[in-house]
Amino acid sequence: MLKAIMIMSVITVICFGSLEARMNFYSFLPKYSIFQEKVHNDTLMIDEWLAKADKLLSSNLPDSALIYLHKAYPLTVKYKLTIKEVRTIALLSTYCQHTGMLEKGSSLIDMAFRKSENIRNPELQVRLHNLAAINSKQTGGYTKSAWHYFQALNIIEQHGVQNPYHSIQTYINTGTLWRRIGETAQALKMFHEAELQIKNNMDNPACRKLLPYVLIGIGQTYVFSKPDTAIHYFQKAYSLAGSNRQPYVEQFATYSINNTYLEQGKYDLVLDYLKLAETNPYFKTDISRIHIHYLSGQLYQKLNQPGKAVQYLLTALRLSEKTKSKEMISGIYQYLNKAYVDLNQYKLAHHYQEMFLNYIEKTSNYESRGSVNLLLKKQMTAKETENEEMKLKLMLKQKEIREKNAWIIVITVISLLLLALFIQHYRNARNKQKLLNEREQNLFQQQEIEKLKAIAEGEERERMRIAYELHDGVMVRFATVKMKLNTLPNNNSQLFHTESYKGILEHFDQATAELRRTAHNLMPDILLNEGITQAIYYFCKTIQETTGLHLVFRQYGNLPRFRQEFEVSIYRMVQELIQNIIKHASAEKAIVQINHRSELLSVTVEDNGCGFIVGSTPNKGWGLKGLSSRVRIFNGNLDIQSNPGMGTTVYFEFDTRSLTV
Secondary structure (H helix, E strand, O other): HHHHHHHHHHHHHHHHOHHHHHHHHHHHHHHHHHHHHHHHHHHHHHHHHHHHHHHHHHOOHHHHHHHHHHHHHHHHHHHHOOHHHHHHHHHHHHHHHHHHHHHHHHHHHHHHHHHHOOOOOOOHHHHHHHHHHHHHOOOOOOOHHHHHHHHHHHHHHHHOOOOHHHHHHHHHHHHHHHHOOOOHHHHHHHHHHHHHHHHOOOOOHHHHHHHHHHHHHHHHHOOOOHHHHHHHHHHHHHHHHHHOOHHHHHHOOOOOOOOHHHOOHHHHHHHHHHHOOOOHHHOHHHHHHHHHHHHHHHHHHOOOOOHHHHHHHHHHHHHHHHHHHOHHHHHHHHHHHHHHOOOOOOOHHHHHHHHHHHHHHHHHHHHHHHHHHHHHHHHOOHHHHHHHHHHHHHHHHHHEEEEEHHHHHHHHHHHHHHHHHEEEOOHHHHHHHHHHHHHHHHHHHHHHHHHHHHHHHHEEEHHHHHHHHHHHHHHHHHHHHHHHHHHHHHOOHHHHOOOOHHHHHOOOHHHHHHHHHHHHHHHHHHHHOOOOHHHHHHHHHHHHHOEEEEEEEEEOOOOOOOHHHHHHHHHHHHHHHHHEEEHHHHEEEEEEEEEEOOOEEEEEEOOOOOOOOOOOOOOOOHHHHHHHHHHOOOOEEEEEEEOOOOOEEEEEEEOOOOOOO
């Protein structure tokens, strides 16, 4: 509209203006042309500065990037280039994230959102939501971070983005958030989606450079469960980053490798790496230094040098408080607690234990679960809702047709039955009764199996709940009580040498060990992570060490991973049989054998105990009755052979074709 008014004004001056007016207008034209040329040149310069700043920030050189941003921002304001102004503000907030000024970065993001309210630019909105999410995540605000990722993904799905770089970056960042809150499956799903989009856009250099980030994300997801796999992904990321000339990503991959080495106990390799990292220019920002000092603190604590560990951990804590970064804070509290316990400074140890418990209570339950709930809502977009409504209408229509057809079929069948009754009354009546009996029997069996499944699943959920409460609740409180007991001699030095005090500590340690074993038996992590073979082997080894029963475990054939509920049931059956041997059989030796061949899994548990007459004690407890129920759930076969004084052999087998993962 404004341009049209200017054109009309020009035509009016040329056609109807006075000679003086026309002369003034002609003299103005060269000046206006020069101004337009300057605006054009400055705009090109702004684009060049922003591109350089973006590249420098990606290389973790924020101070160099800031020089270009300070040049660009005044010109974007001067010429009212709103989109470029918002881009500049977004890059300034990224600078703040690199340098630890998270509060300043948050205020800049809010300013960018306000200035972009009337701009319809999906890519810019996606980028702002990503920045806001990263900023919130670094300060521990997982719920707010999840909300911003939810918004970014909705924009991508509803409007799309021309540059796939932004959608790939969103999937990577969302996967990182899933990993932080412990949702491994969802994290891997996001990372693999990002990897697929990168492979579809390998002709885009910017997209190619995101692949190392994806590989690092996948590796970090596997650090605790599959450390060797994690290192494989980190090394692959390191190689790609070197080919792409991404020195910061190379250093990030190297840091991740050494963090995994720390978990594996390869301390010499980590120590060599930290010496080099101290002089590396890519680890000079506050955020990077938090990671390096935290890793150093962990290393020296594991090397039994708590004094050095405290120095590095306190530096990491000070930098975290300075930058308001919450990413490492809980781990720092935990390691400070351990270090001060080793230094016999129990008051400080207790202080950091309380800090850790308070932080967990304030953040873990609310923020992480809130994030999960918000991200789950992301699954239902407007388009999906519309599809679901269409499916519902189609289902209702199909149901109506089926009901009509059913009535037609019923009437036809009744007519045929009535006609058949006159011909073969006796035969039809007998067959009908037989069919009804079979259906009732099948229905009863199915209901019984479903009931048994529900009981078994309920028991496992309750075991898992109790195990987690014992481990995360009672064990933590036990640790606190133990620290307080250790501080009592500080007030009464003679107390340390009394037999009663030593006896209390000994009984307390025994109770703690027993509680830890109980929690492990309720839901062993090794069963979920490594499968049934390792879990039963570890269980047999523990029973032999704690009870004196000579217990042998043997495996024949390679066992694949089965469905989780099937593996848990097998483990529980073996566990119940071994417990029965200990309680009732008075056996000296026992053997557990697992055999998997031709998709048939068989388990044999045999002992040389007192034995019993099979079928003579049908109501004795839940041992054999519960075993039979679990076998029926998975359509297996059970055989029990025993005689008094001859020991007992229990054999059960399953067809695993439908039970393999």
